[in-house]
Amino acid sequence: MNEKIDSDRPAVAPVEPSSVTERLVDGAGAIDPGLIDRLLRQSQGRDLLGEGGLVQQFTKQLLETALDTELTDHLGYDRGDPVGRGSGNSRNGTTPKRVHTDVGTVDIEVPRDRNGTFEPAIVAKGQRRLEGFNDRIIALYGRGMTVRDIQAHLAEIYDVEVSPDLISKVTAAVLDDAKAWQTRPLEPVYAAIYLDAISCKVxxxxxxxxxxxxxxxxxxxxGYRDILGVWIGQAEGAxxxxKIVNELANRGVADVLFVCxxxxxxxxxAIESVWPQAIVQTCVVHLVRASSRYANWKERKTISSMMAEIYRAPNExxxxxxxxxxxxxxxxxxxAMIKVWRDAWDRFVPxxxxxxxxxxxxxxxNMxxxxxxxxxxxxxxxxHFPHDDALFKLLYLGVRNIxxxxRSKGKPGPGTHxxxxxxxxxxxxxPGRLDQG
Structure with a gap:
């Protein structure tokens, strides 16, 4: 790493490649606390996380040591070992390379072999971003940040300059995952499926x-709930x-008790043509919301209470x-508020x-x-979104986060109370319908 260090401020002592694996971890496989203490003492107050800080220097040395170990394994002999003489291949210097990591941009020296057959794994040929860095970009994008926002965030937090095109390419890589998720097999029967839509500009x-x-x-x-899919289409229509219901059926859904x-x-x-036994139920939440929008705001509380008497009634x-x-x-x-209820009555009462x-x-x-x-x-x-794929990609990442x-709790989804x-x-x-499949 090209960095100037004040003469009165000692640099971090280099870690010899031959001793890294012996001194980095303890017997339990954890990082040796003694090594960390020595590095911190030698840093003598140097910035830990900033540009050129201890973490970046350690990352550089660790990557270079790992690459050197990979080359040793590829050649079949250690650096300076006489066994290598006449082997037909040998070390041939290094090539400078800049990689983006979660701790910032790191300049490393990648070792070469004379025959050009060395294919490093930890930092592959042509790779400029370590896997965690791509994941960070995708995580930021999935939380709604724009490409320009991500670019500014990476520059401010990690001091990494990346182009909007690079960010777009990284996030575009999730499309294959999104399409695989969208076509995955589903359960043969569901107690209920909720169908809804949100509006976006494209x-x-x-x-x-x-x-x-x-x-x-x-x-x-x-009783577990799951998001079965997301589709982009024109204004909501039957x-x-x-098309969506047919697709769900093609992915294995043979029967549904209720569709809200x-x-x-x-x-x-449309639903009954695919699942003839399904009971199509108008969603109460939608019905209350659609009718309440015609009422005076000051009287919403009383009106909501009277509407609750309707959908909580013991019978029709x-x-x-x-x-x-x-x-x-x-x-x-x-x-108009009453008309909404009258018009939806036949599909509300089931x-x-x-x-x-x-x-x-x-x-x-609520879910x-x-x-x-x-x-x-x-x-x-x-x-707005430039095209349908851009919207689908973001919604998929949003669904993945949700x-x-x-699933972080070890269950397939939130349970039903x-x-x-x-x-x-x-x-x-x-009887028996939930036992199909």
């Missing part, structure tokens, strides 16, 4: 237009949803009475035929709302 044929990101979330037979939707016209018929007749009471009190002032244990699975959609909130948050930073937190009670009721009303 450039299409030179014009920025609103497109929908369609999202499917399933509750499996064990025709596109039919937002009331889009034509969507229930009681729910109809609760809707009539809401109509009598607010129908004249907010007729869940009223089932006990509270099943209903809670259907109208407790769905949480997923939508997090995906909207990372897309909101962009004015599901990664779920009261699932043991619910699955007993599912078995009573839909």
């Amino acid at each position: 450039r299409d044929n030179g014009v920025v237009a609103r497109k929908s990101a369609y999202i499917a979330i399933g509750v499996d037979r064990d 025709k596109f949803w039919l 939707v937002d009331g889009l016209k034509g969507l229930p018929e 007749a009681a729910a109809a009475d609760a809707l009539d009471r809401l109509d009598q009190r607010y129908g004249t002032r907010f007729p 869940m009223l035929d089932y006990p509270p244990e099943i209903r809670r699975v259907l109208y407790t959609t 769905v709302e949480s997923v939508n909130f997090q995906l909207r948050k990372i897309t909101r930073n962009r004015g 599901t990664g937190k779920w 009261g699932w043991k009670e619910a699955i007993n009721q599912f078995e009573l009303f839909f």
